[in-house]
Amino acid sequence: MQSTNGFMKALKCRECGREYPLSATHVCEFDFGPLEVVYDYAAIKKSMTRSAIESRPQTMWRYRELLPVAKEPTVGTQVGFTPLVRAERLAKRLGIRELWIKNDTVNYPTLSFKDRVVSVALSRARELGFTTVACASTGNLANSVAANAAAAGLRSYVFIPSDLEQGKIINSLVYGAQVIAIKGHYDEVNRLCAEIAGKYGWAFVNVNMRPYYAEGSKSMGFEIVEQLGWKIPEHTVVPMASGSLLTKIHKSFQEFIKLGLTEERPYRVHGSQATGCNPISAAQKAGLDFFKPVKPNTIAKSLAIGTPADGFYALKVMRETGASADDVTDPEIREGIKMLAECEGIFAETAGGVTTAVAKKLIASGRIPAKDSAVLCITGNGLKTLDAIAGHTGTAREIRPSLREFEALLSTDEASPAIA
Ligand SMILES: *Cc1c(COP(=O)(O)O)cnc(C)c1O
Ligand SMILES: [Zn+2]
Numbered sequence: 001m002q003s004t005n006g007f008m009k010a011l012k013c014r015e016c017g018r019e020y021p022l023s024a025t026h027v028c029e030f031d032f033g034p035l036e037v038v039y040d041y042a043a044i045k046k047s048m049t050r051s052a053i054e055s056r057p058q059t060m061w062r063y064r065e066l067l068p069v070a071k072e073p074t075v076g077t078q079v080g081f082t083p084l085v086r087a088e089r090l091a092k093r094l095g096i097r098e099l100w101i102k103n104d105t106v107n108y109p110t111l112s113f114k115d116r117v118v119s120v121a122l123s124r125a126r127e128l129g130f131t132t133v134a135c136a137s138t139g140n141l142a143n144s145v146a147a148n149a150a151a152a153g154l155r156s157y158v159f160i161p162s163d164l165e166q167g168k169i170i171n172s173l174v175y176g177a178q179v180i181a182i183k184g185h186y187d188e189v190n191r192l193c194a195e196i197a198g199k200y201g202w203a204f205v206n207v208n209m210r211p212y213y214a215e216g217s218k219s220m221g222f223e224i225v226e227q228l229g230w231k232i233p234e235h236t237v238v239p240m241a242s243g244s245l246l247t248k249i250h251k252s253f254q255e256f257i258k259l260g261l262t263e264e265r266p267y268r269v270h271g272s273q274a275t276g277c278n279p280i281s282a283a284q285k286a287g288l289d290f291f292k293p294v295k296p297n298t299i300a301k302s303l304a305i306g307t308p309a310d311g312f313y314a315l316k317v318m319r320e321t322g323a324s325a326d327d328v329t330d331p332e333i334r335e336g337i338k339m340l341a342e343c344e345g346i347f348a349e350t351a352g353g354v355t356t357a358v359a360k361k362l363i364a365s366g367r368i369p370a371k372d373s374a375v376l377c378i379t380g381n382g383l384k385t386l387d388a389i390a391g392h393t394g395t396a397r398e399i400r401p402s403l404r405e406f407e408a409l410l411s412t413d414e415a416s417p418a419i420a
Helices: 042-046 050-054 060-066 088-094 112-126 140-150 164-174 187-198 211-213 217-225 246-258 278-287 311-321 330-344 351-363 403-414
Strands: 008-013 035-039 083-085 098-103 132-136 157-159 178-182 235-239 268-274 324-326 375-380
Touching: 008 050, 035 211, 035 217, 042 060, 050 330, 050 403, 060 088, 060 217, 083 217, 083 278, 088 098, 088 351, 098 217, 112 132, 112 140, 132 140, 132 187, 140 157, 140 164, 157 164, 157 187, 164 235, 178 187, 211 246, 235 246, 235 278, 235 351, 246 268, 268 311, 268 351, 278 324, 278 403, 324 330, 330 351, 351 375
Parallel strands: 098 375, 132 157, 157 178, 235 268, 235 375, 268 324
Antiparallel strands: 008 035, 083 098
């Protein structure tokens, strides 16, 4: 290890560049700019070669030098390295030459990309001496904090909007977390959590621990590059809630270029949202570099953040990479979920429907050219948002246990062209 801080040097304000010690703090005292972890890239370059990485276990921690922990991680050590799947049938359906699915619906242990950010945040929280962890969540983050805290023997409080899907609520309660449902939308939950974080000495993963937490998202981008044979994809389509994941995928590509792990090439990181909560995509489409807050109303509850903390920076990344954003309605989200399931056998939650349906729009309009190659970041599992598509999948057909009844049913199928 390099020093007591590992490969981290300091926290640094994204606005004025002032540096802060590596504690549990997230805003600059002078301009309220967000703080970000700074690394010792010269030291990292010595130990992080392609062959060194390839020899390590297949988890997100194979990129450990670029993740903000001082010592070896202690929480979520099995997280990440989810499949990157070549999606030939979906490519044909969407009209693009080459398509890949980064499948975080099967991330360990709570089936969403949030396990990445939580393993970093809780490992770091332990290093800093915290025994109680907490979060403000649209659902998946609460699930992951609850599960990983349970496994680590930490106490957890998770705060959610009270109108979340059953699947997301039960998936937090089962681990014995303290689940606090707030009568209000996420932005109100978040505001309350900022007050609580200031008053109690807890590690709020996405409040005072945010600089560390957010870095965990980079692992999704690192994995994509390595799994493509150390190449950055021409196009990556990313769902946006706070906008953090999109900015960190860009950062992951930039860091791999800086360390010589991949060749520099033009690439675009596109953003996707639901029309019922589209502050970032509306601003991108209007050519603005700032967003107007909205009041969310969509089935994509995991993305329902009306005042996105990283919206400004997500817009900047899209501008700098020449990328686009778009948004889709609730019926389009359901259609996206079904397209992905029918073509690739992957059942995503609503956020995955958003990303698939937005990719369809970007390809159809030429913003992703048909001759190019694209990766879709599919970030959560459909088993957690059954409410969103219940009643929209058709129904099972019931017969008595009789061969004659089955054959009668089959003869009506054979008359229809849907069965090949
Ligand atoms: C949290 C979340 C995202 C993106 O979150 P950001 O705040 O933009 O980083 C995407 N998909 C799912 C399923 C999520 O839970
Ligand atoms: Zn500052």
